[in-house]
Every structure is written in C-alpha cells, then in structure tokens.
Amino acid sequence: MENSAVSDATLTLVYQRLTPGEQILWAGRPEPIVPLAWNSRLLVLFVKPTLPVFVLALIFGLAVGSKVLYFASPMGMLICSIVILGSKSIRAMPVAHEEYVLTNLRAFSHFQSNGTRILGEMLLDGNTLIQKRRCGQGTTTLVFSRSQNATEPRKVKGLGTARVGFLNLRDAESPLKAAEWSVAINPIFQPPAPATITNLERAWTRN
Amino acid sequence: MDAELSRIAADVLRPGEQILWAGKPVRGSRLPLPPYFGILVGGFLLLPILIYAVSSDHSIAALVINLVPIVFIFGLIALVFAKLRGKYASAAHNTFLLTENRAVHVFSHAQVSNVASVPLRKGTSVRLFKGRSTAGDLLIRRKAGRKDGDAATSTFMLGRSAWAGIRFSGVPHAEHVRDVAERAIAKNQQFEPEIHENPGG
Numbered sequence: 001m002e003n004s005a006v007s008d009a010t011l012t013l014v015y016q017r018l019t020p021g022e023q024i025l026w027a028g029r030p031e032p033i034v035p036l037a038w039n040s041r042l043l044v045l046f047v048k049p050t051l052p053v054f055v056l057a058l059i060f061g062l063a064v065g066s067k068v069l070y071f072a073s074p075m076g077m078l079i080c081s082i083v084i085l086g087s088k089s090i091r092a093m094p095v096a097h098e099e100y101v102l103t104n105l106r107a108f109s110h111f112q113s114n115g116t117r118i119l120g121e122m123l124l125d126g127n128t129l130i131q132k133r134r135c136g137q138g139t140t141t142l143v144f145s146r147s148q149n150a151t152e153p154r155k156v157k158g159l160g161t162a163r164v165g166f167l168n169l170r171d172a173e174s175p176l177k178a179a180e181w182s183v184a185i186n187p188i189f190q191p192p193a194p195a196t197i198t199n200l201e202r203a204w205t206r207n
Numbered sequence: 208m209d210a211e212l213s214r215i216a217a218d219v220l221r222p223g224e225q226i227l228w229a230g231k232p233v234r235g236s237r238l239p240l241p242p243y244f245g246i247l248v249g250g251f252l253l254l255p256i257l258i259y260a261v262s263s264d265h266s267i268a269a270l271v272i273n274l275v276p277i278v279f280i281f282g283l284i285a286l287v288f289a290k291l292r293g294k295y296a297s298a299a300h301n302t303f304l305l306t307e308n309r310a311v312h313v314f315s316h317a318q319v320s321n322v323a324s325v326p327l328r329k330g331t332s333v334r335l336f337k338g339r340s341t342a343g344d345l346l347i348r349r350k351a352g353r354k355d356g357d358a359a360t361s362t363f364m365l366g367r368s369a370w371a372g373i374r375f376s377g378v379p380h381a382e383h384v385r386d387v388a389e390r391a392i393a394k395n396q397q398f399e400p401e402i403h404e405n406p407g408g
Contacts, residue, residue: 114349115325120319
C-alpha cells in the first residue's frame with residue numbers, strides 16, 4: 001500500500017465514502033507528464049517538417065498558377081495541424097494533479113487543481129472490465145469500464161462508455177493485481193428492482 | 208426536490224451548503240462541440256476561398272473539390288466530439304447543481320460516478336453558449352493561478368489547464384442559470400476568500 005503517495009485531501013475524501021468492510025488496497029499517483037507512444041512520436045517527427053513544405057507549396061502554387069499545388073496544400077496543412085495539435089493536447093493533460101485509490105470494492109480517481117475538483121468512482125465487481133494500455137516510456141494506463149449485459153449496458157445509449165481510468169502509472173502491476181482480485185471476489189451488483197404497482201395504485205392511476 | 212435530486216444532494220453537498228439551482232440537461236440544445244470549433248472550421252474553409260479569389264483561374268469545380276474534404280474531416284471530428292461528449296448531455300445520467308459556493312456536475316451511470324466541482328469565487332468565469340431555444344451550454348472555468356504552473360500546462364498555448372473547469376451541457380433557461388452563478392461569484396468576491404483544497408465532495 002502506498003497511501004503516503006496521495007494527499008491527505010484525497011485520503012480523507014475516500015475515507016468519507018468508504019462503506020463498512022471496505023478497505024484501501026492501493027493508492028498512488030501517475031507520472032506527471034504523459035509520454036507519446038513511439039509510433040505517435042515518429043508520426044509527429046515526420047509531420048512537423050512537412051507542414052512548412054505544404055506552406056511553401058501553396059506559395060509556389062499561387063506564384064506559378066499550379067492548380068494541383070494550391071488546392072492540395074490547405075488539406076495537407078489541415079492534416080498536419082490536427083496531428084501536431086493532437087499530440088500537444090495529449091501532453092497537456094494535467095495528470096500531475098490526479099491521484100488514485102483502489103479499495104476492495106471500488107476504484108477512485110481524484111483530480112484537484114486551482115479549485116476545480118473531479119472525483120471519479122467505480123464499482124469493482126464481476127461485471128467490471130479491466131483494460132491495460134501501454135502509454136510509452138514504460139508507463140501504463142488502467143481503464144475500468146462495465147461489461148456488456150442486459151442489466152448493465154456498457155454504453156450510455158451508444159454515446160460512449162462510462163469509465164474510470166488510472167492514467168500513466170509507472171508501476172501498474174500492484175493496482176492491476178489488486179483490481180483483478182477485487183473483481184474476482186465481489187459478487188455482481190444487482191440493481192434494485194423497480195417498485196411493483198399494486199392493483200389499487202393501477203386503479204388510482206387510471207382514474 | 209425529487210428523490211433522485213435529494214439522494215445526489217445528500218451525497219455531494221457539504222454540511223450547511225445551500226442549493227441555489229439544480230437541473231438536468233434538456234434536449235434540443237446545441238451540438239456538444241468545443242468552443243471556437245466554428246471559428247476553426249470557418250478559418251480552414253476561408254483559406255481555399257481566398258486562394259480561389261486571388262488566383263487567375265476561377266474554376267468552381269476545383270474549389271468544390273477542395274472544400275468537400277475539409278468539410279468531411281471537420282464533420283468527422285464534430286461527430287467524434289458529439290459522441291464523446293454526448294453522454295454528458297443526457298438527462299438520465301447528468302445532474303447540475305449550483306450552490307452558494309460551488310458549481311457541481313454529477314454524472315452517474317452503471318455504478319460509475321463522476322462528481323466535478325468548481326468554486327464560485329474570484330477567478331471563476333461563466334460563459335454562456337446559447338442554443339436555439341432558451342437552453343444553452345455553460346462553461347464554468349477557473350483562470351490558472353500563479354502557483355498552478357504544472358496544472359496549467361497550456362493547451363494550444365492558451366495558457367489554461369485542459370481540465371480547469373466544467374461544462375453544463377443543455378441547461379434549461381441557461382441565461383437565468385448564468386445569472387445565478389454570476390451573482391454567487393459576485394457575492395463571494397466581496398469576502399475575497401482563499402481557496403483551500405479541503406476534502407468534502
């Protein structure tokens with residue numbers, strides 16, 4: 001357990017939410033800067049010098065009146081800009097202000113910076129999917145999401161998955177093992193059944 | 208106050224914290240796109256149009272061929288954004304709260320809960336993006352503080368943290384809600400409170 005790795009604010013917040021019998025298994029912080037994977041770095045390395053080429057091609061195309069050059073250049077510039085800005089936005093993710101706590105029942109993520117706070121919380125049971133993703137430079141991201149079945153649809157009406165992520169961890173083995181153990185031992189959550197409508201209530205509704 | 212709101216309020220509010228407004232997203236508001244997306248699209252569309260205007264060869268077909276892929280790529284990006292952010296615009300899973308001290312967004316679905324809060328104090332701005340009806344989006348965010356250097360790793364050199372605020376998508380009567388938030392900020396500004404990173408939701 002690496003409780004000292006997280007701030008008192010996060011620990012207090014988690015302790016306030018602990019249910020009877022729930023215990024902290026692991027707590028930790030991510031690596032402060034998200035590295036780009038090797039293939040993304042290679043792509044950015046290739047794209048950066050290509051952008052000025054497209055600008056020059058545009059100027060040259062305009063000067064000599066080449067349709068191919070001056071109509072293809074804006075598209076090339078657009079694609080290069082998306083790649084460069086996309087990689088910048090990944091590196092700008094302020095993960096340095098995130099902290100993660102894993103209990104035998106739930107996974108918590110806590111972001112706190114300049115007054116803004118985001119607390120993510122997810123149940124770890126037999127319906128929890130654990131995904132392990134390599135980020136680059138030896139860091140790993142763990143993503144917890146819900147598995148697909150009739151009672152607990154994974155997707156929010158086709159609009160994206162509800163999930164909690166432990167981003168950019170240097171040592172992901174300890175939290176991974178703890179999460180896998182929690183998922184294995186916790187019974188699948190059963191949502192409470194909707195209240196049954198009695199005949200009297202039905203008659204009342206009709207009236 | 209219905210049962211769901213009572214449960215959420217009991218879970219996220221601090222002792223003694225008063226709710227000023229609470230609500231859920233409504234349908235028919237604007238597409239959940241990032242701010243300035245329209246300006247960016249316009250900029251990229253303007254470039255080939257300018258080139259067309261200054262070039263000696265005025266071929267409409269060439270202009271259309273050049274514009275279509277740009278519209279297609281930005282349309283695809285808009286679709287991805289709408290898909291990713293759409294879950295935060297659904298009434299079934301999202302609740303927005305304004306208290307005297309904080310703006311709180313609660314997302315809850317399938318045993319996943321996400322509670323984001325921003326203090327309504329000095330340094331917080333509330334921006335309204337109006338939809339067609341009275342609904343709209345509110346972007347409530349903090350300016351990066353001096354001590355906040357590493358959190359404010361600039362996104363596109365705008366000098367602000369990627370997660371320095373929260374978004375209320377599809378807020379009913381958005382202008383009224385913005386006024387409520389601004390009044391709370393103005394009221395709290397009079398006391399010039401310091402931000403303490405105390406736990407409690």
